[in-house]
Amino acid sequence: MSRSHTDSRDLQRGPAPAPNAPRVVAVVDAPEGGYVDSADLEQREVGSGIDVRLRVLSQSEVPELARRAPECIILWHRISLTAEFFALNSCCRVVVCASVGHDHVDTEAARASGVAVYHVPDYGVDEVADHTLALALNAVRRVRELDAHVRDGGWEWRRAEGVRRLRGAAWGLVGCGRIGQAVARRAASFGMRIGFYDPYVHPGTEKAHGWTRFWSLHELLAACEVVSLHVPLSPETEHMMDRAALEALAPGAVLINTSRGAVVDEDALRQVLDRGRRTGRRRARTGRRRLAARTSPGPPHPPLRLLLRRVDDRTAAQGRPRRRPGAPRRAGDRGRPHRVRPGARSPSLSDVPSRRAQRRVPMPLAPKEAVARPVGWKDWKWQQRHAVRTAGAIKEYFPGCPPEVLREIDAHASTRRFQVTPYYLSLIRTDGDRLRPLEDDPLWRQVCPSAPERADPYGYDGESENWELDEEMVTPVAQHKYGNRVIIRYSNICHAYCQFCYEALRTLERNSSKPSFERRHWLQTLDYLADHAEVEEVILSGGEPFMHSDEQLAGVLADLREVRPELIVRIHTRSLTFNPFRVTEALAQTLRAHEVQALGLHITHPNEITPVFVEALRRLQSAVPLVFSNVPLLRGVNACPETMRELSMSLYRLGVHAGYLYHFMPRSPKSELFWVPVDEGRRIVRSMKRHVSNPAVPEYVLPHPTGKYTVPLHDADEHPRHEQDSDGVRLLGFVNWRGEHVTYPDPE
Ligand code: SF4
Known part of the structure; x- marks a missing residue:
């Protein structure tokens, strides 16, 4: 603070003031303020040599105050001192705002007329910090909602589902001054990780505290479950929480504003909240107007949950507002912002990378995992x-x-x-x-079930089989299509159901006619395998083989090893995309113990590769020597060169061998939605050949009922030709692996 200006400590020195010290002090409040009912406290502090008077006046009386101004004004925040005041001001030289905020004083006009303006930056630090935590705890732990439930006579524990744990979650501070730091210390004591965005804070602050500094507001917003605002209101911070910022918040994030209301753009907030109109409602206030903040107590992952400062929350946070101001500080004296070093990026909270970064590189924590999950x-x-x-x-x-x-x-x-x-x-x-x-x-x-079935004779009819020809079923659950390998239909159920499933008769149909995996069928299958030495490999497929328990799986694998110890065992699974938590250490140990040699991974899109997926994959790779991909080619999902490129390269990076890219099978559901013409598939794979590392390019195959046919990528004489059947459906004719001429529907 510059000594050339008077500060409140000068006012406290009693009967011997400096020659130019003020002799009259006015404590100014508005009638609706009610913060001061007498100036006796101020009088006692400054001593009898200075005349302290209480002036309760309305905003319209401020010009009059200016004309007969005292030398010093202690100003409560319901009264504004505008440029007009300073233009009319006759002898006021000092304005002390009895608050942290000073946006109600035109400091530029004050500076121009030689008036020093002070505020009290440490006013209510602990109280505001305490209150911020109280609001956060209420929002995150849903205290009010659950309290109301119990008070209404409820005792339904499910109402508490989705209540999040604070430990390990990320708290983001926007503004890391006194209050921000006090909040951070409290949040850290709950085991939360602290990040902050504040370009004015000295470099190295983050190291001193062990916090994470963000140089971008939006990156902080995207990475934290709880965000609290602790900035003064200034042209720079007014509406800093605009629509883009509000939308940058992580799903389910809690936003707490205990600074001035105008830091949040109310219109943008209203738009964001209006789009979040939900059954549950909570009224909240920000700034001077009421807003409706919608919340949804029902679903486990509510959308944006905003808890906004009531206009009186700051007062509540500070407790009894009237107290002696501490050391006023020159208003607006925040120094210069520290600039981002060229090329510097905001670090992420140690294990919560930004969502954008996570989308690009699979890291140990999923984007959505940054949000706390139900127990x-x-x-x-x-x-x-x-x-x-x-x-x-x-x-x-x-x-x-x-x-x-x-x-x-x-x-x-x-x-x-x-x-x-x-x-x-x-x-x-x-x-x-x-x-x-x-x-x-x-x-x-x-x-999502949507779109009709295709109407032509090759559409899904709920009866016709795509792949499991009757003559190939050597037992009710064993299919012997190729000479050296047998597929075991080990399960008819899945973690989740793909509405295009090529095995729809087995998996999607509620009243499936397909036999289920029973002990007697299994014993038959073991007998078959014992008698057929030409079978070198067994493939556990389904449905989803990992829907069985580890014990059941271990029993089946042990049976196989007992009957044919040398058999190669392969398992096809979609667990990693639908329920990667299935891949436990115990499962990996089961696979390891029974020497499963290969694992076919069913995946369709890069968005299915999450950190949890990667974790499960690593576990499988530690147990199974070969993990390869099986990708169905689906319109609207992955039938574009760029998506396939990203998927293939991501899998390659993770050490997954490129397996098959499956063309859509004719008698599968929802072909209207997913079907891709063969020529389109060839175009995509040709593009991959140019833009994807060679070992990452899968083999593009038509899964014909008589066996898979590798689609040639370039036109040549021997390659498939189009023809038409009697119904006018375009067919692709080709020679299968047995040397037979077969056809495959290929509508344009
Ligand atoms: S996981 Fe596989 S078997 Fe199950 S529904 Fe999806 S595609 Fe069909």
């Missing part, structure tokens, strides 16, 4: 128990899901299976508020 989330059985199976459950999860989609799910669920794990739902992109799944989201398209 049990990482238990694969919990995921199955809580899998969504009805339109009602989808509506609870995505309250904005269009009614026509819900009707389709309802209609569909009566005959076919519909099931999605919460984990997979959490990967589905939604509109900003997580209310409505995006129609074109590649993951949602796979699991």
